[in-house]
Amino acid sequence: MTEVIEPAIETVTIDVVLSALADPVRLTLVRALVAAGDWTCGSDVLKEAGVTIGKSTVSHHIKVLRDAGLIRTRVDGIRRLVTLRYDDVEQRFPGLLSMLREHASARTAAAAPTSSA
Template identity: 45%
Template sequence: MERYEHPAIADVDICRLFAALSDPVRLAVVRNLARHGALNCAALTMDRPRSTMSHHFRVLRAAGLVRTTVSGTEHVNALRKTELEARFPGLLRLILEEGGD
């Protein structure tokens, strides 16, 4: 059984956060999550191999943007929406801004 580590929201570094969002693939993932709620990895394949996406999810988790939970054989990713909005008010709005998909 695999569990993931997630930083406490208080420990989230804005610099790392910006770095996570600076990749177009990851930004697209975050936007998808913001729009459609929690999704498993399979639903977020951005036309890339699983190993590539796995890497991006790791970065998103480490940055504090996404929380991943295991449910059966699926790994479900969710935006840490409430926490993020509390710690970085305006961030989510900024990300969703006139956004592509």
């Protein structure tokens, strides 16, 4: 098989999506995928983002995001690539991904110009 099962976008509920995005690691991953916009290796993305967790934990988070209907997994030889289900998510939750893209992480990106005070 070269594809991994994923839920139909109509069956995805906002409750599950919000729970999936409530975790800092998963939020970092989704944000990176929004920026990447193409098939990417989840482990590498997190590594580059400074998130150092075990590979079983990475697998767990990717599964949560996939079950939430946010990402898609493809088998590429020895590794697995992930990408956002951009059109699907945009169709069911318009503006959600734009929101994530525009609001850079509050934890990692401390260089945000919030110092207006």
